[in-house]
Amino acid sequence: MTVDAKVGVLLPTGQAHWAGGDDPRDLVRLAVLAEGLGFDSVWANDSVLTPRIEALTALTAAAVATERLTVGTATLMPVTRRPVNAAHSLASLDLVSGGRLVVGVGAGFPGRFGEPLHRLSEVPWGRRFRRLDETVALWRQLWTADEPVTFHGELLRLDDVPPAIRPHTAGGPPVWLGGSTPAALERTGRLYDGWLPYPPDAQDYAAGVQTVRKVAAEAGRHVDSALFVSVAVTDTIEEGEERLGAYARAGYGMELDELRKIQAVVAGPPAYLTEYLQRYVMAGAGHLVCRLAVTDLAEYRRQLERLATVVV
Template identity: 60%
Template structure:
């Protein structure tokens, strides 16, 4: 059972006097505190440290944690150049990179980004899948690539990643098409469904698609992206999450929780809710800390670190129950 943390790389999560270079110290503290992964997100919604730049800075300053994206939006970058960047980070980290990808969302969370990237919004999912296929081909030494959308000849020799075949690539998303594509093509699944019941049903669909493609369920890591706030009680936790949602997304919590997994309350409340996701099949939790300055982020990180043994025990219980 892996428990990771999403680093607060966006300015919406920084206080007025915060120094973004403190993110390195926060990352090292998370590693020492027992977190097994550090993730960064990728967006143009608000100013932030660019995702791959942040991971490159973490590669030599951390030792054992997985470094990941949640989620990288490949359409913001040229596909061959990003293959080189990802391979370089994988090399510098000694093979600790995991790449979760997404195609963006309608409205201000996606379509305008495609315009800025000079790419069509249409067929974005096919473009995403082909981009991932291109990366894997380049990491295997291909010098050409020909699919329906992406076509390249005479590609120079690519920097090889640390691991043969390159880092694992996960897909975010929970539509029926995304579940099928995850099962067929990807190494992991990183959604954020508000209800653990929906996670369980989605994971079943992913595994059915994997079986249909001749893949084993163990080939796909079931992960979860969830915003967490540990506070005195549910009411105070929800107030803090509401402030976080408004600062980060420009929407109240009651709207955000319709589309994303959020957990608030006392440590026991949070543990109970996370335990429901673990029982639904989650094996890698990526926690987003619902706090709006780096000191508060550190405080939330330490509170969640105290829950890591109990979350792992919940996983062991779920595994034993499934086996019996």
């Protein structure tokens, strides 16, 4: 049994996922290995709250070293960057990758993973979703304009901005939205090119896909559906639970039971893993973005090779 979807992996850019002596340059080698093993994509997540290789830097290196892999952000936090600068950086990455970029974006969650990010970026927490939508709208104008752009939104007001370098992808790279609230589903269908959430229940995911597709159809649009999921291939379910527990504590500072309430996570033997993932595929996921539950790069390589035998 295999999963009937595209499958990608999140590169371990965070320092919490390295052991002593690990070489961060191995991230590029791991991207090359993922391509050789038949994966469809590599991804990088984004934060200034924990030490990590910056997402666009990691993906640029991966894009140059590979030929066919999609490179994607899962997810980028635009609030940490000036909107115009981000438009140029993303257009540049899409250009050097030959049009292989997918830009997953988010606005942050209340609590320790969202509000501190805004404080560090000196951007108000309030109306963060409106700010995100306007930022993406500005990017798209800058990616397609031949003349200076004037953008007057409710929060972003800019005059005579020179166009960004033209991306390889006509109209700019696709932008996918994370988030599963009713408002996020509606915004995804109206404004974004894809949906990249991580709901812990496949039935909730199916309901979300239906809502996004309904809104998109009413707007005459098509929206891709993907899933962000933490995985590990182990010999037994018990071993998988232990691995996930260690990963939750190392990466989030929380116990597995708490992480499982908010994210899709699974570890176990191949048949167990593929059955879990296939439920989301049947619910509408066309692309699985798999974060490997590891805490060092050597184990990442082993898990990458094991996962390839299961899902590629």
